[in-house]
Amino acid sequence: MNFLSITSALIAAGITVPLLVSLYFLKLRRKRMDISSTLLWKKAIQDMQVNSPFQRLRKSLLLLLQLLLLAALLLAFARPTKEGLASQDGDRVVIVIDQSASMNVSEGGTTRLERAKDEARALINQMVSDGKLAGGVLGGEGGGGGGMVVGFGSRARVLEPMTSDPTRLRRAVDGIEATDGVSRLSDALRLVEPLAVSGGANDGGTSGENVAGGGLDVIVISDGKVSEDEALLLRGATVRYVKIGRDDVLANVGFVGMSARRDFENPERVAVFGELQNSGDTLVETGVTLLVDGRVQKVSRVSIPGGGGKAVVQFEVRLMGAGMVELVHDVDDALAADNRAGAGLEAPRDAHVLVVTKGNGFLVRVLEAVGAKRVVVMSPEDFAVMDPDALRRVPGKRSSGGGSGGGGFDLIVFDGVSPAVVPAVDSVYFGAAPPIDGLRLIEWEEGRAGSGARTQVVLDWRREEGLLRYVALDDLVMDKPGRLVVPSHARILVTGQSGPIMAMVDGRGDVGVAGGNAGARVEGHVGGQHLVASFGLLRSVWPIQVSFAVFMTNVLEHMGHGSGVFAGGGGEAIQYRVGEVAAIPVRGDARALTYQGEAGGSLDAVVENGVAMLPAFSRSGVYGLVNDADDRAGVVAPWERIAVNVLDANESDLKPAAALRVGATADTVSAAPPAVIRREIWRYFAWGALVVMLLEWVVYTRRMHL
Amino acid sequence: MAEINIKNRGAGGGVRGAMGGRGPLLDVDFIHKLDRLDVLSRKILLGKLQGERRSKRKGQSVEFADYRNYVAGDDLRFVDWNLFARLDRLFLRLFMEEEDLSVSVLFDASASMQYGEPEKWRYTQQIVAALGYIGLSHYNRVSVYRFDARVRDQLVNQRGRQPVARMLDFVERQEPIEGVAGDLESALREFARSRPSRGVVVVVSDFLDKGDLDAALRQLAGDRFDAYAIQVLSPQEVDPEVGQVIGDLRLHDMEDGDMAEVSVGPALLKKYRATVQAYCQHVRDQCVRRGVTYLFTDTSVGFDRLVLTYLRQRGLVG
Structure with missing residues (x-):
């Protein structure tokens, strides 16, 4: 608390008190x-x-009260002030609260997030007392302001749209929960930006209230x-940074990769x-334990230098099937x-x-060379008589040796042969197309x-597609390539002179009916992904190019198991x-899954x-499937357990930043309170x-009655 | 005789003073009671005149007292010749001496005596009148002195019933002088130097004297006087709450004009009462030390009761 006219008050006190x-x-x-x-x-x-010259004074309650009264009046006369938000009455305030992992650090018994929420509550109270919230406790002097609460971690969310109701703002703050996400402040600022740009013309229509606006804090x-x-x-908008967290460096060792x-x-x-x-500041030596499915496998010691130093630890472990590595x-x-x-x-892809x-x-040689465990060659005639159900490989069931009927297939490659029925297995077509x-x-x-x-080359291809990763098609020359007409939901991967050359078609539409095999409908199966190329392999130079082997490797990695949407195929960890x-691949008939963190x-x-x-995911750790153990709901290993990590160097470094850099000119918003003004509070003393x-x-009248 | 004089003077059967309006100093019934009393003295005091008092000295009255051996020079008229005839020895017959007693009554007329309800002054006048009457009615020599800082007025050596009226009139006429402070020491010294007769001395005062009380009482010490001190206070002085002396007050001393600003609350009242007790005890102690008989009274005590009971108990009258 400060005083605007302390000198006058002191002079007045000097006169009046004696x-x-x-x-x-x-x-x-x-x-x-x-x-x-x-x-x-x-x-x-x-x-x-x-x-006892002051005997009388000591016993005089009335004099004491009068001195108190005089003191209160003198304090009011001194024009006391307190710090308040710098914004003008009618300005709107957006409270943006960090929910990231580093806010879960406990300092002095409370977490940073709790302290942040306390700060937010104090701000709301301040807004109420400053009259920024019309309809607040004291009502608004200027009125017309409003408040909004935004939380951000890995994602930013408007927790309470612009409103003038402090209760709703407080409820929103109370409801903020900790997450283990990284801090994506830019997302939060993007959420706020429309309000700033609109200059408060409206509140985005989210709150349903008509909150008139001035500036935006x-x-x-x-x-x-x-x-x-x-x-x-x-x-x-004016950005103010309220720093949470102590400056003394909290030692923390964390995995960042x-x-x-x-x-x-x-x-x-x-x-x-x-x-x-x-x-931390000092070198840390620690043991790192490798666990596979919760069982300790190996332990290694590692020294990590202080001051943000990093160290790498490496293990090698044998893992036959699917599992969780920690x-x-x-x-x-x-x-x-x-x-x-x-x-x-995942289990090794066979x-x-x-x-x-x-x-x-x-084709056969290339497939074998790029890692296909079992390659079965079948003539079109033999394929035509196969049971469509037998084509699909049953998950989890290992095929026993060779044989065409041994357990089905992950992938079918049609080389110049169009099947009569769309197979329920991911398939690749060269110079052919499924119905x-x-x-x-x-x-x-x-x-x-x-x-x-007659001879065509590739004009363009989608290099960002996983299937075409590291695949160079500049030198691909095709003889008499066909012309592909693709459905609207098809994804064109390669484009040639006469249109699409290669396209990925989702087979989930009408599955199965084609030609004379009417009625050979495959019920209840997922159609899978179908990659269609308009040219025959042997009518191109591709088989003898390196890019073909790379392409087939990508095919084996990204296709198969009836779905190509999940990550981690081909040995990559999930x-x-x-x-x-x-995205959890589900093979069974389950309609819903529940995971518990x-x-x-x-x-x-x-x-x-x-x-x-x-x-x-909002918290880190392992999420486990909680469906019945007997019924895995068609979820295969390792998808029953999902690892969610923080892995962020910024979040693991716990020292709070002294300033934020916000703005086109990279203005530093320091944690010091630059944006405060003094508000007079003499009326409270009055x-x-x-x-x-x-x-x-009361005392006087009581004394008179005694 | 005295009764007739009194009746002549007093309207309504009492002795009314010259001031009038305040009732008689002594009423008739009370006077009858006083007639049965006499002033006593514990000491052998030599009177100047023969009086009605049977002195403790042997003298020339008709009442036989004792025998003693004759010594040369004795008056032969008192030799018991009958005894000489029988015993052949000379004995002198001794008779009780009858003499008068000097009774001096000094009463305080300082301004403070006007205080109180009932007023101390009137009460004092009545005591003086009663004592004077008792003294005169038994043919003692009665002297009455009014004093404040000094002896202001006096009526001395009155004897017999004749001057009763004069004495009462004198007492009735006296009034305290406004604003005059008392000085007990100088007043008693002046009294002592006036060579009064040996006898009973009664001092009636409130003894609220800012001077040296011991020095004052010293004037009455010795064999010359059989001294009595009657301290008269008003109920308001004993307990200020009775006189509504409460609150924030500026107390004005009626005698010397001294001021005392006090906030009289329960605490101070308690303290004051203790102070009064202590002061009265102090006066008593000083009196005892100087052989003065002390008697305290406040004006709420009936005057007749004081004279007929308390003064008898103290041996002043009997």
Whole structure:
């Protein structure tokens, strides 16, 4: 609290306080009374007054109250002020609260997030007392302001749209929960930006209230550890940073990177890498434990230099089937979320491939060379008589040796042969096409409109597609390529002179009916993915190019198992970060899945088309499927358990940032309170003086009645 | 005789003073009671004149007292010749001496005596009148002195019933002088230096004297006087609460004009009462030390009761 006119108040105090005290002595209008002698009275009062000049003052409650009253009035006269938000009345305030992992650090018994929420509550109270919220406790002087609460971690969310109701704002703040996500402040600022740009013309229509607006104050309550590659920008608003967290560096060791990968040559060997960061000042030596499915496998010691130093730990472990690989370090530090990292590994891919061809040695050799465990070559005639159900490989069931009927296939390659029925297995077609609605392959014919030149090259291909990763098609020359007519939902991967050359078609449409095999409908199966190429392999130079082998490797990695949407195929570990969503491949008939996190909280997902999309993870740790153990709901290992990691160097470094850099000019928003003004609070003292005066009156009247 | 004089003077059967309006100093019934009393003295005091008092000295009255051996020079008229005849020895017959007693009554007329309800002054006048009457009615020599800082007025050496009226009139006429402070020491010294007769001395005062009380009482010490001190206070002085002396007050001393600002509350009242007790005890102690008989009274005690009971108990009258 400060005073605007302390000098005047002191002068007034210098005059009035002695005056009051002297008046107190003088004010008694003593009644004169004649007595026979003052002798006895003087003797009597001598004892009472001796050595006690302030005796009367001590016992005078009235004088005390009067001094209190005078003090209150003098304080009011001194024009006391308190710090308040710098914004003008009618300005709107957006409270942006950091929910990221680093806010879970406990400092002095409370977490940073709790302190941030306390700050937010104090801000709301401040807004109420400053009259920024019309309809607040004291009502608004200027009125017309409003408040909004935004929380951000890996994702930013409007927790309470612009409103003038402090209760709703407080409820929104109370409801903020901790997450283990990274700090994406830019997302939060993007949410706020429309309000700033609109200048408060409306509140975005979210609250349904008509909150008139002036300027926009954005108050970021955070430890400042934002994980942003891009500069933070916010136009038309004043940003204030309220720093949460102590400056003394909290020692923390955390995993900032982790990967697990099967060896290409020997898929049973899994290489596990972990990167640790030490945000403390001193060197830390710790043990790192490798666990597979919760069982300790190996322990290694690692030294991590202080001051943000990093160290890498590496393990190699044999893992035959699917499993969960976890790394845990031994340091008991401030942030627990980054003390472990995990990843799920699928079983080694022993792809079974059926090649339907009239004869193509190149194709078979390439498939065998790129890792297909079992390649079965079948003639079109033999394929035509096969049971469509037998084509699909039953999940989890290993085929026993060779034989065409041994357990089905992960992938079928049709080399110049179009099947009569769309197979329920992912398939690749060269110079052929499955009978899918809207998909047609028109043979090249000399002079036919649209057929183009006899020899064609590739014009463009989608390099970002996983199937075409590292595949160079510049030198691909095709002889008499057909013309592809693709349905609207097809994904064109390669484009040639006469249109699409290669396209991915989702087979989930009408599955099965074609030609004379009417009634051979495949019920209840997922159609899978079908990659259609308009040219025959042997009519191109591709089989003898390296890119073909790379392409087939990609095919084996990304196709098969009836779905190509999940990550991690071909030995890549399955791990997620907080804030990401997971697509769970589901083989059974389950309609819903429920996963339970270690930190509490469950995630539900509805199964659609063989995929269950889980909502974004908010906490790190391992999420386990909670469906019945007998009924795995068609979820194969390792998808019953999903590892969600923090793995962020910024979040693991717990030292709060002194400033945020926000704005086109990279203005620094320091944690110091630059945006405060002083608000006069003399009226509270005036009210206090009134209360004291009433009290004095009560005391006075009581004394008179005694 | 005295009764007739009194009746002549007093309207309504009492002795009314010159001031009038305040009732008689002594009413008739009370006077009858006083007739049975006499002033006593514990000491052998030599009177100047023969009086009605049977002195403790042997003298020349008709009442036989004792025998003693004759020594040369004795008056032969008192030799018991009958005894000489029988025993052949000379014995002198001794008779009780009858003499008068000097009774001096000094009463305080300082301004403070006007205080109180009932008023101390009137009460004092009545005591003086009663004692004077008792003295005169038994043919003692009665002297009455009014004093404040000094002896202001006096009526001395009155004897017999004749001057009763004069004495009462004198007492009735006296009034305290406004604003005059008392000085007991100087007043008693002046009294002592006036060579009064040996006898009973009664001092009636409130003894609220700011001077040296011991020095004052010293004037009455010795064999010359059989001294009595009657301290008269008003109920308001004993307990100020009775006189509504409460609250924030500026107390004005009626004698010397001294001021005392006091806030009289329960605490101070308690303290004052203790102070009064202590002061009265102090006066008593000083009196005892100087051989003065002390008697305290406040004006709420009936005057007749004081004279007929308390003064008898103290041996002043009997």
